[in-house]
Amino acid sequence: MICDAKKSLAIAGVMGGENSGISESTKNILLESAYFNPSSIRKTSKKLQLSTDSSYRFERGVDYNGAPLALERVASIIQKIAGGEVLKGREDVKRKIIDAKKVNFRFKKATKILGYEIEKEKIKRYFSRLGINLLEENEASAFFEIPTYRGDIEREIDLIEEAARLNGYDNIPTVERININLKSKTDDSEKKEKIRDICVSLGLIEMMNNSLISEKSAKLFGNPIKILNPQSSDMDCLRTSLLTGALETVKRNINVGEKNLKLFEIGNVFKKLKEGNIQSFDDFKEYEELIIVLSGYAESLNWHTKDRKFDIYDLKGYIEGLLEAVNLKDKVAIKYKKDNFYNYEYGFEYLIDEFIVIRGGKLNKEILKFYDIQQEVFSCEINLKELTEKSFQKRKFSELLKYPKVVKDFAFIFDKKIDYYSIKNLILSGERRNLKEVKIFDVFEDKNLGDDKRSLAFSLTFYNVHKTLTEEEVNEEFWSIIKEIENKFNAKLRG
Numbered sequence: 337m338i339c340d341a342k343k344s345l346a347i348a349g350v351m352g353g354e355n356s357g358i359s360e361s362t363k364n365i366l367l368e369s370a371y372f373n374p375s376s377i378r379k380t381s382k383k384l385q386l387s388t389d390s391s392y393r394f395e396r397g398v399d400y401n402g403a404p405l406a407l408e409r410v411a412s413i414i415q416k417i418a419g420g421e422v423l424k425g426r427e428d429v430k431r432k433i434i435d436a437k438k439v440n441f442r443f444k445k446a447t448k449i450l451g452y453e454i455e456k457e458k459i460k461r462y463f464s465r466l467g468i469n470l471l472e473e474n475e476a477s478a479f480f481e482i483p484t485y486r487g488d489i490e491r492e493i494d495l496i497e498e499a500a501r502l503n504g505y506d507n508i509p510t511v512e513r514i515n516i517n518l519k520s521k522t523d524d525s526e527k528k529e530k531i532r533d534i535c536v537s538l539g540l541i542e543m544m545n546n547s548l549i550s551e552k553s554a555k556l557f558g559n560p561i562k563i564l565n566p567q568s569s570d571m572d573c574l575r576t577s578l579l580t581g582a583l584e585t586v587k588r589n590i591n592v593g594e595k596n597l598k599l600f601e602i603g604n605v606f607k608k609l610k611e612g613n614i615q616s617f618d619d620f621k622e623y624e625e626l627i628i629v630l631s632g633y634a635e636s637l638n639w640h641t642k643d644r645k646f647d648i649y650d651l652k653g654y655i656e657g658l659l660e661a662v663n664l665k666d667k668v669a670i671k672y673k674k675d676n677f678y679n680y681e682y683g684f685e686y687l688i689d690e691f692i693v694i695r696g697g698k699l700n701k702e703i704l705k706f707y708d709i710q711q712e713v714f715s716c717e718i719n720l721k722e723l724t725e726k727s728f729q730k731r732k733f734s735e736l737l738k739y740p741k742v743v744k745d746f747a748f749i750f751d752k753k754i755d756y757y758s759i760k761n762l763i764l765s766g767e768r769r770n771l772k773e774v775k776i777f778d779v780f781e782d783k784n785l786g787d788d789k790r791s792l793a794f795s796l797t798f799y800n801v802h803k804t805l806t807e808e809e810v811n812e813e814f815w816s817i818i819k820e821i822e823n824k825f826n827a828k829l830r831g
Contacts, residue, residue, distance in 0.1 A: 348372055348380075349370070350381055351388055351390065351391075365414070367407055369404065369406045369407035371434075377391055379564075382565055382567075399484050400484045401484045401485075402485060434484065436483060436484055437481070438481050439492055441477055441479070442476060443456055443477065445496070449493070450496065452508065452509050459478075462502040463480060463498070466486070466502075467485075468482055468483065527724040527728060528724065530728065532602060534657075538654055541599055542600055543601045545575075545584065545585060546581065547574060548571035548572070549574075550569065550570045550572065554573040554575065554580070556579075556703060558576030559611070560573040561608050561620055576605060576606060578625050578717065579717070582629045582715065583703070583709065585599065585629075586709055590709065590711070595632040598630055599630075600627060601627050602625070603625065604625075605622070605623065608620045623720075624720040625718060626720050628716050630646040633646070646712070646714055647714070650714070651697075651716060655696070659686075662723065663728060667688055668694075669686070669760075670685070671684060671757060673685065681701070694716055694718045697714065697715075698713075699715060739799060743795060743796070744795075744796050746818060747780075747791050748791070749789050749827060753788070754825050762825075763794070768817075770805055770810065771797070772799055774794060774795075774796055775794065
């Protein structure tokens with residue numbers, strides 16, 4: 337604010353005050369010519385939602401050293417048109433002195449950037465016409481002082497652009513020959529486009545949402561990251577999950593009568609890594625995700641079918657269709673979850689090498705209530721970076737097995753808190769030369785087994801690609817596995 341001893345006179349750089357305005361009875365005028373920090377004026381203008389001619393100029397930067405000249409020019413015009421007397425002297429208050437920028441200009445760098453050479457003397461002559469003063473010079477470079485009225489010139493690349501402009505764009509030589517590198521190139525977007533095509537082929541419809549969301553929505557799925565100059569309060573944070581935009585899309589479609597939805601989106605999300613203000617790029621991370629959303633009826637009423645709503649098995653079907661297409665179906669492990677995990681009432685996690693790549697399930701009612709959605713929504717979030725790094729591996733031919741397999745089964749009574757993957761990892765660990773495959777084929781629970789106990793039955797497949805296994809070789813590995821399970825999990829062998 338600009339104030340006198342008693343009252344406010346103006347919002348600095350944005351709007352003048354009524355009580356300091358000029359009327360027909362005004363006789364004495366105090367002139368003020370100022371320079372304001374552009375980013376400060378822009379913040380004030382956006383916060384007050386007040387865009388004026390004054391703010392338009394100041395937020396884009398004016399000449400710091402032009403204020404005295406502007407003051408004298410206005411005084412001269414007023415005196416010439418309206419008469420009156422201009423008093424001598426002026427007050428000059430500088431909170432901060434802004435020195436003219438000094439930029440180093442390398443001639444070889446300019447030639448490399450432009451692709452052609454402009455003579456040194458020409459460059460110096462062009463800059464001199466612009467009021468850009470030469471301070472120092474040597475064989476390789478020159479040091480220039482940028483006048484304060486050229487706020488758009490800050491770096492060497494800006495000077496190179498000015499040199500090309502003044503030399504004339506028509507003088508840029510035509511390139512008659514281009515060298516092409518025949519080595520294979522890596523296109524980071526190629527795999528992402530393939531995944532997009534796979535989702536479309538599965539019958540999903542792509543949606544595209546804004547990466548800026550409200551703080552209220554951002555808090556639902558993580559720690560909000562606020563931006564400095566938001567366009568509005570509904571777009572003042574970076575999205576912490578693709579679910580924010582996806583659920584808004586679901587809501588809008590339901591409101592116009594489109595209730596059966598199969599959607600997907602690929603986009604970046606942002607996670608804040610610590611509390612407080614962000615000081616550097618280490619305080620947050622940005623990564624790409626794929627989201628799939630299902631809601632409404634999977635099958636509509638027809639003469640040969642009944643209405644059937646989407647369920648979690650439909651969601652799993654789409655995920656496994658995607659994994660099959662990218663050659664990852666046999667490389668993932670799945671863990672089922674219940675009793676509210678993350679944003680889901682129940683669901684699952686897909687893991688590759690113990691890293692969670694996919695997480696999904698039925699969304700919580702509280703989240704759906706926040707978006708005013710009355711029907712069930714199933715969704716999954718997929719870490720696209722991890723998926724694409726491990727996907728699209730070439731399929732290899734495997735010769736048919738020449739020697740017979742040996743299949744052995746066993747069942748153990750475990751505590752319910754022990755999950756299948758911990759047991760499977762133990763079985764496959766160690767020196768198992770002939771064990772090739774582990775499958776669970778039965779889960780049994782009964783009061784007779786004991787409280788919080790259950791029986792898990794496993795099928796183990798043994799074979800060797802070079803010979804027929806003997807019974808002794810198989811039994812040695814088989815019984816060592818049983819002993820390790822008994823010792824590790826305090827489990828009891830059945831039968």
